[in-house]
Amino acid sequence: MAVHEIVEDDAAPRQGQSRRGIWRQLRRHTTVVVGAAILSLIVLLTLIGPWLAVHDPLTIDPLNRMAAPSAQHIFGTDAFGRDLFSRTIHGGRISLTVGLVVGVAASVIGLGLGLISGYSRIADAILMRVMDGLMSIPTILLAIALMAVTRASVYTVIFAITIVELPRVVRLVRSVVLTIREQAFIEAATISGTRFWKVLIRHILPNTVAPMTVQATYICAAAILIESLLSFLGAGTPPEIPSWGNIMAEGRSYFQLAPWIILIPGTVLAVTVLAINLMGDGLRDMLDPRLANQV
Secondary structure (H helix, E strand, C coil): CCHHHHHHHHHHHHHHHHHHHHHHHHHHCHHHHHHHHHHHHHHHHHHCHHHHCCCCCCCCCHHHCCCCCCCCCCCCECCCCCEHHHHHHHHHHHHHHHHHHHHHHHHHHHHHHHHHHHHCHHHHHHHHHHHHHHHCCCHHHHHHHHHHCCCCCHHHHHHHHHHHHHHHHHHHHHHHHHHHHCCHHHHHHHHCCCCHHHHHHHHHHHHHHHHHHHHHHHHHHHHHHHHHHHHHCCCCCCCCCCCHHHHHHHHHHHCCCCCHHHHHHHHHHHHHHHHHHHHHHHHHHHHCHHHHCCC
16 A cells, blocks of 8 residues: 555544544534624625615615615614615624724734734833833723824724724733743753744744634624724714714614614624624633633
8 A cells, every 4th residue: 555545544534533523612612603603694694785785875765764664674764764774784894894804903913013022021121011001091092092193984993993902912912922931842942043033933823823813803893892982983984984883873863763773783783792702702612721621
């Protein structure tokens, strides 16, 4: 028998065992499955929204102002007669995009800064003082201040929220690196003359993947909430771009007459954040061996 055939025969059972192990973990941590299922459904609705929503989200219809949910407008209409279902679907695209981009951007940038800060004492002294300064300012006030000095757009919202969430990522990665840096294999790699960047990438970076994956889900959920709050306060996405936050902001003056303008997008927002947090909690239990052994 050829050598490559032996390798393939050995690899097949290992792959099967790996798949069974993953399914076993998912069965033990149902929060991941539930959260992923709910989030996938919401993402699917936002993606196929143009085919589901027959009304334009920006079309004004004065004759159907604040119409209650019906067969023609299943979520009703807002104060300008715009279809609320279409606006909620299109608003979900903005909110989910902001959450995803902020989660990726803050994780990648924070990961790099945290690795450098945790491994280099000089860089740590500088970066941590900057991060402490950012964290000393309340999150919403810092986001509003950043939005006040820039032009309102989706890009500036993403930039502002990324800056707000960055210190938490840097401090998390730094704490992991500080723990790993004292391990014997890191000292051996350093003594043997391994370069600084190789130690970070080969030995330290893989140990930060699990906590960063969990943290990224929480950042995504927080970013969606902050974006909605900024838009609700009038400091987020422009009014002509529908998002869950400014949809609710436009309906707050008419809550007693048309409560669905706030309740429907607010419910979708709450369910989305709940689904992401469920995924984060489940991933934390799956990836943390101390918690996994308790299940």
